[in-house]
Amino acid sequence: MAQKEVGFVELEWTCPVCKTRNPGTQKTCSGCGAAQPENVAFETAAGAELLTDEQKIARAKTGPDIQCGFCGARNAADAKVCSQCGGDLTQGKARAAGQVVGAFDPKAAAVEVTCAACGMKNPTAARVCVRCGAPLGKPVAAQPAAMVQPTAGGGGNAMLWIGIGVVVLLAIGAFMFFALRTENKIAVAQEARWQRTIAVEGLAPVRDRDWRDQVPADASNLSCQREVRSRSDSPQPGSREVCGTPYTVDTGTGVGRVVQECEYEILDDLCTYTVLRWGVVNTLVSDGVGFSPAWPAAQLTGEQRFGQRSERYVCVFTVDDKEYSFTLPSSLYEQCQPGSRWTVEINGLGDVVSAEREGD
Template identity: 45%
Template structure:
């Protein structure tokens, strides 16, 4: 499927040193000044909004940020000198990118209560407006796991004597039937009658209605009505196609900005038509029969635009036995 960009959104990361939540574009923790390590991943914010800042969008398109090989500070992908220690970034390693972080969500989030002072804050806040403590990030509730109850032990059943007797009789009957079916006897008989019948089909050109795609109609076909139907799906836009996209989701670009994308395919429509064309069909049959040992084929009298079709024959022999 083709991937279509819907837009770009802010992300955030949690400082492993103090637990503070930081905007994705900030490379150093705003609380303890610890640089974001390369193994600390970006996360979705509580409520995503499409970014309109062209500078941030260009930063996301430039590629994943790189970490200074000397001090570990995160720098933009196109940086050549570390913003912290001024070291050379030619050997810097790029952050991991391209992983899906979750479905794109624009729904309003409920207010969150500070676990330190109890103040209520808007759901998108990362720090308490009263005491500046880091606010907890709500996680989706996990479904409770049901513990299966132990099944009661099955009581052992005893086989009744009557069932054993019935089973023995059934096996014995099968053995007798098999023995009798294998037995052969010599039988003397004589042919009392023979008969035969031979048939030749006569085919003629008959108008038949069929359906197919417009560009596959034979040149001698008479086109009837047509309607548009889906002929195939494509990963790319094509003439007379309809775009069908899945649920938007956010992908980590490695820059602190997430790319919201959709997986799309294109339903390509074409004309599916009915048409009429002449085809060879059975229009008549001629037969010959007899009771001798010299069967013969009938001679069909063909008309205009007719031809011989399938040949069929059937033989019957009656045998009388002495017993």
């Protein structure tokens, strides 16, 4: 985010003695003549617009005012002696600066200020009553609706989750108990079964999406639209500026500096397109019983190629008249001779987890 200066705006301060609101650049109260005390802050003035007065702007740029250490009067940052009492300003104290005093929004809905003395409705920017001259308080803007506090009672929800967790853990525990408990049995091999597969791949149209400079050269049916590809803190060729709400920062002079945070969106064409890609179009399968496995025979057409091959060898056993099957590594497949005796390990879920041929 880069900070961008929008301009300057006059702030105001409220006299603690007589409650009169005074323009920020005015050092003494127009109601009672008192100097603005150090602890009375500048505030945003409702409906204030950007300043065009070059003198006030230049003053804001010189730095925060110095509060005289003897009489408390505010003096410009570059003054050497107090304009009110002549005191040495090196003994004074610079006003605080840099605080955000509020959003800058001259178009905010005008709020009428009602005079406490005579009831007259005054325009937003008025500081004294247009009818009786009494000092006016701050205009009261409509308050945003109160934030809805999240209701307490998340505890009940937490209990529910703990309950679900316990049930899930019990289920996993029971599963592990049955799956891990195994039993050794004597089995008789009945049949050796094999299966071999070959994937056939072909070129097929696929829709994909990329930034224009990354679209493959052979892509077709492009459909593109402008999207934000990256963001930068500084303006770039062709970038789009996006700024936050302007806000006002106290300069300690009665004039606020209006700034906003901006970033720059760099746009590019995001395109969807069609491209030909290799994909599985068919799987050839060959299977049988016995010890002469063979790969499926296949003819490829022009735009095809062979993909992944896989083979699987299964020995079918009987244990107490029940049938079980177990996948063997190809090196042990030929041991699965019908009638041979095996020791098999069967788990609680009825699966054979290991098999070993008995010595003859």
